[in-house]
Amino acid sequence: MTEKTAIQDQIQGNHCFGCGPDNDQGLRIKSYWVEPDKSRCVFTPSPFHNAGPAQYLNGGIIATVIDCHTVCSAIADGYLQAGREAGSGDKIWFATGKLDIKYLAPAAIDKPVILEATIVGRGPKKTILHCELSSDGRVCAKAEVVAVRVPDQW
C-alpha cells in the first residue's frame, strides 16, 4: 500500500491553504500511505511559522497540518473503499467536521514534524482518524478528527 505519489498529488482541484497543490501561498503538505489505514507526512516549518516564542511552532499551523493530513487521508481512503484509483471519476470529497487536539509539548520551529494518521472508524458518511504529531522524537500533539463526506461540488 506504500505509494510514491503523494495523496495530495492524486486529488484534483485542491486549493486548500494547508494541502492544496493549487495554492501557491500554502503549506503544500504531502501525505503517503505507509500501511493499510496508516498515513505519514513530514512537514518542515519555515521560521515565520513560529508561535509567540520564536523557537516554537505555531499552534494553528499544527492544527492545519493535522487537519489536512487526516482529511486528505480520508479522501484517499474514500476512493480505496469505492474500489477506485484516487482522483479518478466523480470527485470524492470530505470536510473537517471535528478536530480535537491535545497539545502535549512544544514543537521546535527548526525541526521537521512527523504526522502519523490512523483510520479508526468508517461510517457511510464519515471517517474517524487519530493523528500524532512528533518533533525531535517526542509526541507534541494528539488529535481525533471526524472527516465528513460532502458533495463533490462542495
Ligand SMILES: CC(C)(COP(=O)(O)OP(=O)(O)OC[C@H]1O[C@@H](n2cnc3c(N)ncnc32)[C@H](O)[C@@H]1OP(=O)(O)O)[C@@H](O)C(=O)NCCC(=O)NCCSC(=O)Cc1ccccc1
Ligand atoms: C459537512 C458537515 C461537516 C457535516 O454536515 P451534516 O449535514 O451535519 O452531516 P450529517 O448530519 O450528514 O452527518 C454525517 C455524519 O457525520 C457526523 N458528524 C457531522 N458533523 C460532525 C461533527 N461536527 N462532529 C462529529 N461528528 C459529526 C454525524 O454525526 C454523522 O454521523 P453518523 O453517520 O450519524 O454516524 C457540515 O457541518 C459542514 O459543512 N461543516 C463545515 C465544514 C468545514 O468548513 N470544514 C473546514 C474546511 S474542510 C478542510 O479544511 C479540510 C480539507 C482539506 C482539503 C480538502 C478538503 C477538505
